[in-house]
Amino acid sequence: MWNKLLNLDRRWIFIVTAICVILPFLFPIGFPTNVTPPTQRIYDKIESVTEDGPAVIVSFDSDAAPLPELYPMAVSLIRHCFINNTKVILWGMNMQGVGIIQMALEDVKKDFPEKKSGINYVLIPYLPYPAIIIMKMGEDMHKAFNTDYYGVSIDSLPMMKDIRNFDQIALAVSLTGGSAWGTWVSFANQKYGCKVATGITAVGAPDCYPYLQTGQLVGMLGGMKGAAEYETLVEAKIAEKGLNFKTRKAACIGMDTQSVVHIVMIIFIILGNIAYFVTRRQRNVA
Amino acid sequence: MRKSIPLRICLVSGIVMIIQFFIPHRYSQTVYNYTLDWLIVSGIFAIVIGLHSNFHLHITRIVRKRKGWGYNVVTMAATLSMAFIGIAFGIGADSLFMKIYRNIEVPMDATMFSLLGFFMASAAFRAFRAKTKEATVLLIVALIIMIGRVPLGYFLWHRFPELVEWIMMYPNMAAQRGIGLGIGLGMAAMELKIILGIERGWLGGAGD
Amino acid sequence: MLLFYILTQISVAPLNIVIPPNVISNIIIPPSEVTAYDNSNDGGDRINVEWSLSPDDSLISGYEIWRSEVKDSGYYKVGYIGRTNTHYQDIAEVKEGVQYYYEVRCRTSKYEYSEFTAPSEAATSSSQWYNTYKTNVLIGLIIFSFVVLFAIFQARKGKTLFIRKINGLDALDEAVGRATEMGRPVLYVPGLGSIGDIATIAAINILSQVAKKTAEYNTPILVPNCDPIVMSVTQEVVKEAYLEKGRPEGYNPDNIFYLVGSQFPYAAGVGGIMMREKPATNLFMGTFMAEALILAETGNISGAVQIAGTDAVTQLPFFITSCDYTIMGEELYAASAYLSQEPMLVSSIKGQDYNKLILIFFLILGSILGLINNDFILNWFHN
Amino acid sequence: MSHDIWVWVAALLTLCILSFLYKDNPFYKFAEYLLIGVALGFGIAIVWYNIIIPKIWIPLRYQHQYHLFIPACLGSLYICRLFPKYAWLSRWPIAFSLGASIGMSLPLTLQAGIFKQVQSTMLSGFSISAIIAFIGVVATLIYFYFSAEHKGFVGGVAKTGIWYVMISFGAIFGYTVMARMSLIIGRFEFLLHNWLGVIK
CATH class of the missing domain: 1.10.287 (Helix Hairpins)
Known part of the structure; x- marks a missing residue:
């Protein structure tokens, strides 16, 4: 038998x-989601940003394959920043990533029609050699990117007037299915002291722990579970602020x-x- | 000459950039910024080669009517029309280009990878065996993680997620770091050998 | 051409954004004690500005930093930083050798401002030729390079260098022997890598040794390839092995073939070979990605002895649980050095080993000192 | 059920690829080759807009950065690859990009990949978990040390190292299962929610 x-x-x-x-x-079934410390630390870091304070970078450094894990993260992170009125810089290390982060932005903007490009957020186009671009961002973002995604000169964007380099960035979150977070750690964190966190597919999550322990990574969203945790945190924030969004918690549903x-x-x-x-x-x- | 010039270019550009790392002076920064721009501009031409080899492969198959050449026609047609749509009509958020990207490329790419989940399930049943002591430990830890990382684990025992975090943060972290240090040393050694021209594998494939 | 024109026009079109009026609020108390000084270890293009927090820090959104080349007039805004900060690094086209004065004021989220602080003393930026913060990296780099070069030099001198026994290598012999007894072929899968991957090079080295054994035992060896260049190399390597063992007639070039270039079809194809040819031994060496588990699973079903070796850490767990022996990570490089005795490979392993010893030494020393509250080593590694 | 034609296209292509689970078939092959083509075409358009125009055309045409002609000439040597007689010239741009990028990354590899990791492993206070981690790092390093036979003390430490490695691999195993399952979940969610609309 x-x-x-x-x-x-x-x-x-x-x-x-x-x-x-x-x-x-x-x-x-509706199992409750518990929040783990690496997720909480990203949330707290973004919470600590004051209105009109430094900006947050959300970078989608992956192609479309791990979308079920990373997309809910991108949506929740952008939503969290928009709720708090935090400025966001959206980018992607590869061509597809930029397209995906733009999809996420359009999704979130349905709830925030008042958010304007150049004032509340800036979408950066794809540029080759991401490591080089990150280093250039450390020197001067206005020289690293000539224009934003829509072809508008970076110098003319009101939001970017006060943002020159990583000194005005509270946190850079790299959403990746591979080792892109390592590029952020070596170039943005190590060279310029920018705080870096990652949202990573579950496959890559175990590799991140040595860097979480050193603090080179502020926090980590690990796989769909991490995404669900962040969704839960942002949902609580929405309830706390009394906002009325019909957010679909894709990752939480997936966790059942x-x-x-x-x-x-x-x-x-x-x-x-x-x-x-x-x-x-x-x-x-x- | 065919090998010595590239070896020298590699040596000089490598050494210059290493020295640059330690010099904060204005001149050194200028060198650095120029190098970054130059890397981007010169790198664009490498893309031409990639495109050529792709087109070459598909066109040869179509011209010679190899078995299944119809599929190569699909690839070529898709490539050309996608590139044309993008360049001619723009790549803005509401463009046809992005619509195709979102509704054809993204779902197919994700589905391709989702096949792996099915293969994993089948391998779980038919291949993952606790044949040795090491494999047994591995599987037990894997089972703990698999329960502890889903809401069910928290439901069964509320400290399950904490246990998982502890395993990840200490024993797992230690092994990852040990392996990582080894890889870091190996990579640095390889880089050093490439700069000094001891390792010349990258010169291959273009004749002597 | 038209397209170019349109694009360049778009990129300079300005945004129409209303800049809020400049409202001065007398209620908000400005920050105090503004000081400015040159940033050290830079290219003469940065000046640090510091101030004490405004007592109204909690009411404002941040501080604006203004600068002028003359003390009493001509100030213009160079930067902004969120509240609770008392430090800003000015990088807005700072010129070396020019004197700058700074003033700071508060800004609220409604664009109301406090009065300016009194101007700071003059600060002048200068360039440095050496970054003193990076001395530890420089010393580390020198020691590291010296050790690697020393190992290479030793290997070149022809000194034989010892490499420990690696689990799974001895089993290679046994596995080939078993295939001979059963009268079935050996399957050697060199993975998805291209010839540029170190793992693939290691796999080719190991293949050369395996092929010598199959030549000796007169057992057929099958090598399905995923990369045409790797295929030409594997053919060459197997052929040479058979020649060396004096069995050129045993070499069958049709057994070393190109299967297909993409991942899943390759895995499916190799699986088909396992089910049809029923090899007694499957060897997976090189770069593997997600298809690893498909290969190992099919091999398991067909009942073959399986030995795997890869440096793809994420695939190792699946090989360990479904193969009889697994060569892990750096072991694969060491294995290929051990089997081939190629001086370049051996010296590489040695260089890494010596550096590992140095790291372990500092780890232990730093920890002992750290436990008795001496952070000298710890701080030295800090950057 | 969705009324959006695009959703239908995406759903049907998804099903084409899933059909591979039954067996290799023409629908799967069609989808596979279509995917390769679309991805390539996507890349071409993106490179056009985001690199060729802003990084070469505009700087040369409008900003007079003529020094960019040097890397442009160097880069054009890549094309020599296509002509076997001059293929060796393509090594020049490779040498430049390889040398420069290694030169930039080598000190950083030492700094971020090694110094920082070593520093964080050193014990600076007494904590059981930190000591467990410290032993793990040293033992793993010893396991991957090839210049001594695994006997006696070294053997014991290496043995400890291998247990740590196995725990870590167990973690990777568990997390990988989770990742792969997420991908299936994502696709079924698309089919059931966006396409068929049977779930909210």
Whole structure:
């Protein structure tokens, strides 16, 4: 029997997985989300920015592949800044990233029609050699970018008048599926002392801990869980301010499914191991 | 001559930039800023090569009517029309270009990667075995993390997430740092050897 | 041409933004004690400005920094910084050798301002030729380079250098032997990397040793490739191995082939080979990405002995749980140095090892001193 | 169900790719090649607008930064790659960009990747967790030390190192599972919410 189970066509496993993903969407469980310290630290850092104070950089340094994890982070971060009236600089280290951060901006702007480019936020176009651009930003942002995404000269943007380099940046958050946060750490943090945090796919999260411990990374949003934590924090902030947005908590909804799928994975691993050891013993006995 | 000149260019530009790191003077900063601009401008031409090799691959397949050449036509048509739409009609937020990007490229890219989740599920059942002591520890830690990082873990035992954070922050961090230091040393050694012309692998592929 | 013209026109079009009126509020008390001084270790283009917080710090949104070349007039705004800050670094086209005076005032979120402070004393910026903050990095760089070059020099002199036994390497022999006994082929997967990847180079070195064994035992070896250049190199390497062992007739170039260039189809293709040819031994060496688990899974089902080696840390857990032996990270480089005895590779491993020892020495010394409250080493590493 | 034609396009392409799970088929192949093409075309347009115009055309045409002709000439040597006889000339721009970027990153690698990490590992006060981490870093370094046989004391430390490495790999394993599952969740959310509208 175990032997048969081990040789099961994997398409059955695909079907089981798909069903386990779909069911919690249809019948939500609603587990509460707890907030971990690395997430809280990013939130606190942005909270500490005073109105009209330094700006926050949100940089989408990834292509579209890890969107389910990173997109809710981008949305929540921009929303948090807009609620607090904090200035935001939006960028992306690669071509696709800029397109995605713009999507996120358009999404958030539905709730904040009064936010204006050049006053509340600036969208920076893609530029090659991100490490070089970050170093140039450390010297003088006005020289690093000639124009914003819409082709307007950076010098003419009111928001950028007071922002010359990383001294006027409270935090730079790099959303990435790879090691882009490392580029920010070496060039923005190490060279110019800019505070850097990252929102990273779960795959990359374990690599970030040495840098969290040194403080080279202020905080970290780890995977969909990190995104859900930030959504929860921002939702509480919205409630506290008495604002009336119909925010869709994409990551929080996903976390129910994530719980179920993890259980299924654990069952698969345990079942598979039992089958393996039983059949091995049978073979040894025979 | 074919190898010695590039080796010298590499040596000089490398050494100049290393020295520049330690000199804060105005002149040194000018050198630095010029180098950054030059890197960007010279790098653009490398893109031409990338495009050429791509076009070359697909066109050869189409011209020679290799098996499945119809798919290469799809690729070429998609590339050319996307580039044309972008350059001719702009790439603003509401442009056709961005619509195609958001509704064709983004979903396909994400779906491609989502296939991995399915493969992971199948591998979980059929391949991940506690064959050795090391693998057993690995799997146990993995199971703890998988429960502790989802809301269910908090629901089962409210200190589960704390346990996970502790594992991540200390034992995991220590190993990552140890591995990272090793990689850092290895990378720095490789960089040093490239600048000094001891490691010449990058010269390959262009004849002697 | 028209397009260029339009684009350049867009980029200089100014925004129409109303600048708020300059309202002076008498209620807000300005900051005090403004001082300005040259920033050290720079290119003569920065001046630091410091002040004491306004008593009304909590009411305002920040401080505006104004500057002039003459003490009593001609001030213009050079910067702004949020409240609670008492320090600003002026980088707005500061010229070396010019005297600057500074004044600071408060600004609220409604663009109301306090009076200006009294002007600071004059500050003049100057350039430096050496950044004293970076001395530790300079010394570190010198020691590091010296150690690496020393190792290379030793290897060049032909001194044989010791490298420890690596788990999984001995198993290579055994695994090839098993394939021979069972009369089935050995599958060698060199991964997705290009010839520029160190892991791929290591994989090619290891392949050369494996091919010598399969030549000796007269066991077929299959090498599906994902990169055409890597394929030409692997063919060359296997051919040479068979020649060296005096079995050129055993070399079959059709067994070392180009499969396909993209990730998932490559994994599917290799999986197909595993199921059809039923190799007794699967060796995965080189750069692997997410397809690692597909390969290892299929191999597991087919019942082969599997040995994997990669420097892709994120894929290692999947190899460890689904293969019999796994060569991890730096071990892969060491393994290829160990097997090939190539002086360049060996010296590289040695240089890293010596530097590791130095780091461990400082780690322990710094910690001992740190525990008795002496932060000398700790601070030295600080930057 | 969505009334947006674009959502339909995205959904159908998503299904094309998911069909690979059943088996390789023409729908999947079509989507795969389409993806490659669209991504390439996207890159071309972006480079045009964000690099060629603002970084070359405008500085040369309007800002008279003629020094940029030097890197432009150097960069154009890349094109020699296409002509086997002159391919060796393409090494010049490679040498420049390789040398300059290594020169910039080498001191920084030492500073951020090594100095800072070593400094943060050193103990400056007594804490159990910090000591556990300290032992872990040293033991992992010893495990990857190849100049001594793993015997006796060194062997013991290396053994400790390997346990730390395994814990860390367990963490990577768990987190990777989570990431991959998130991707499936994201796609199903799109299909069920944006396309079919069966969930809110």
